[in-house]
Amino acid sequence: MGDSERRGQRFVALCVLGILLFNYPVLALFNVPGTLFGIPTLYAYIFIAWAALIGLMAANVETSR
Amino acid sequence: MLHGTVIILTAFAYLGLLFAIAYFADKRADAGRPVINNPYVYSLSLAVYATAWTFYGSVGRAASDGIGFLPIYIGPTLMIALWWVVMRKILRISKQNRITSLADFIASRYGKSALLGGIVTVIAVVGILPYISLQLKAISSSFSILVQYPEIVMPGNAEPQSMREDTALWVALILAAFTIAFGTRHLDAAEHHQGMVAAIAFESLVKLLAFMAVGVFVTFGIYNGFGDLFTRAAAHPKLRDLMTPLGGVAGGYASWVWLTILSMMAIMFLPRQFQVAVVENLDEKHLNKAIWLFPLYMLAINVFVLPLAFGGVMHFPDGRVDADTFVLTLPMAEKQEFLALLVFIGGLSAATGMVIVETIALSTMVCNDLVMPVLLRMRALRLNERRDLTGLLLGIRRGAIVLILLLGYLYFKLAGEAYALVSIGLISFAAVAQFAPVVLGGIFWKGGTRRGAIAGLIAGFAVWFYTLLLPALARSGWLPTGLLEHGPWGVELLKPLELFGLTGLDQITHAMIWSMIANIGCYLGVSLSASSSADEHRQASLFVDVFRHTGEAGGARFWRGTASVPELHNLLARFLGPGTAEAAFREYAEARGHRWPDDALAADAELVHYVEVQLAGAIGAASARVMVASVAKEEALTVDEVREVLDEASQVVVYSHRLEQKSHELEAATTELREANERLKELDRMKDDFVSTVSHELRTPLTSIRAFTEILLEDPKVELEQRRKFLGIITKEAERLTRLINQVLDLAKIESGNADWVESAVDMKEVISDTLAAMDQLFKEKKIEVRAQLPDRVSPVTSDLDRMIQVMLNLLSNAVKFCDAAAGRIEVALTERDGSVRVDVRDNGRGIDPENHEAIFSKFHQASDTLTGKPHGSGLGLHISRQIVEHFGGRMWVESRLGSGACLSFTLPTAGAT
């Protein structure tokens, strides 16, 4: 089950990535005034990062063995 | 248009639609063509996570602190990334052990402990009550607001209590009836409620649609898109700070982190989530799609939260309108009747979905893990006599549903009014988070014991109760507020909201920290301090090593006892009904190639385990265990025996792999060995022969020498003639001996590779001429005619001169020995062709039988003289000659026929040729 194991490890990595992206240091970085596409920076960042993470999760599971 | 009646009718119509969908799906499931067996339905069913809290409460939270609503969804996204590892394991375990609920899972893991199952059930019920009350509040509030249309009046400021009370109570009762109809029409052995799942998936779509509709309306209808909305919000005094909401205060981040962690656990351990994700799962592979579809759903349903929140604040500036209601009041304020009704239905959808699934899950736990174990123990004898218990089981569940909803209503009355929706919900999250250590520990750590689990759960729950539930009751006036301000009996350190002086945190974070410390601490401490029973070891291994055990037979190995097939059949029939029992036995028999009931089934460990598993589906693992044990007289395996079996099993797997490898290697090695052995034996034989022959050849001349010497010594009176004769013999024999010794040594040197070869360019013509000349005397004596055919010149060969002479001497002396005695003739020919030089020595003797053409070159071959019967020479000469020739890359052979002489030939490559 090597393939499955690798997938699992990648998922763990994604989880860790998420923890980093949505936590103190990085969040504070974006906690600034201004807007991104008309949306306040922090909110924009959160939603974009969130969507990207979901995209990575989808890629990890949907790519062929 | 928005009359109370219209609203109520619409609501009922929607509920009727849900019911129809469920009914249809159940019918198809019974017919064996399940509608819900696809990953999209599975993913949508997971979205039951989004309740009225999501629908209404998120906006409320966003309006006050900007992003505080988000961790509830980001947390699950992160956790779902780990589902590949964690959830697959849980799914596999649950399938194998026929797990029917969260309590069942935990109880089963820790030795099928009924006590543990009961504790989990109690915690779950008490913990979820706030959550249920939240839904009731949402439905009744939204109804109250909508019914006031076109006025926008908050429920608190409307008519007196009685009507509102009625709304919530009515909602509770209607939902109870609805849930009973949904989930308790019959007993399913695996606790599948396919109809429910279909309805839930549908309502997930409805609430998403409704929310997005109102979101789009506000963003693009009232304002001009996101940019416009946010720009205006930034200008608003109340909202300006929310543009950079995280403030930089440590407390803000701590809250964010703990909420994330909390939600990560909630997505796993909320009873409704466990129900749809694990119990209702039909195919492990559905998980693959769900892993990203579900987070995507959560993202989608949150996109418009901020616009709605900010839009609401800007629209209702003076704070009259509760932010929790913006989703509904915004369209109302804009006179969008249809949209408002849609929103109401959306909220209703969200709330009913949660209530139905959660209550069904809880009622299953109450029935299987709380009530049944007690009943079975109490009037044990009487229960055994009842032939059909399905009615009892269903009755217990229905009762439980009603009870839970009424308790939810009660909580709503007692404590729900004072709080925002989100805060209420988080209390429940914190409660179910207490299951995290025992479950996660249970599937990854074999060391977790039953006692440890009990200790951890009770400790965590106690702290939760003290830090979250008590304050809620106190704030609502049911307990003295002095408790909150000064601690119990004035003990400041034990203030429920600031235990041991930990200040500066919001209530949830504070509660989480302390409850986790208590929970994990007790779980670890108690688990490590005492050993566990045989049952626990078995279950621990089954759970933690689930990917290593093959199939359900894993459990059967640990059983030892006696049972009878009719008894087992009756047992199953009592709980599942005779029809289901029949079907189960038939399936079991057919899987083994028998026919039920014709062929006799063996009442062995496998059958007992099968029956127990089927039973567990109906009444939970712990109770099933008890019932089966009462029927089958079980012999308990000791802990050591269980460990042995487990060790053996795991070792067997490892060994069998190694064995396969080893057997291949072994085969190859054995063949090699056999061949080597043969060769060695051969060599040994040859060595023995050689030694023995050499010894013989040496001793023979020695015998003559010694004998004659002794004779001459003994007897001085030997005649001179005789004396001369004897001395001659001695000399000859001594020579013979010397020759033989030399040859043997020579041979030994050549064969061991120690011979000193002096290589040079040798002219064979010269060699032959010299040898012939040296033997001339002998030829004359024996009257042998010798003819030599030598060319004028011949290319030199790379060889050893002395050795070549040795070879020629050998061949010629052989020819002399064997040529015709009377008229001997020897011919020597030297030729060159194709890069090699050839020498032939022909005699006109008896010839050599073709049989012996090879044999004459072997060691000690002595062609015998027919006259005397005595062999000539030592037998080594030819052998050595051939060795010499072959050493320099040449060949030696003989051509001969009996009666026409023999010709010995050899070739050597010329110098420069290979």
Added chain:
Amino acid sequence: MPLVHAADCGGNVSKRILVADDEPNIVVALEFLLRRAGYEVQVARNGEEALQIVERGPPDLVLLDVMMPVRSGYEVCKRIRERPDCGHVKIIMLTAKGRDLEVNKGLAMGADLYVTKPFSTRDLVDKIKSLLVA
């Protein structure tokens, strides 16, 4: 032990010894030796010859070389032992091979003694004498 000539004893019939060996020099030596010791000597060059001589009239003792062409010493020994008229015949086997298994084989075939070459002439004669006394 001094040599005892049959002639000295006067009137004793001299014993007949058959020497079977394919090595001519050894035969010469043995012949001389035994004649000097007062025995009658017959000679055979191979196993077949030896058996022929035995058939014509069994000797009192046979000196049998093991390694002989045509028939080996073992065979000759066996044949002699099979003959009912050779019960009194003593057999001494001579060989250049000295391994135990050869010795045992020889004795199993029925030889009375087994002597390895090279032997001591005096020793051999003594042995013959003791065998022929009985």
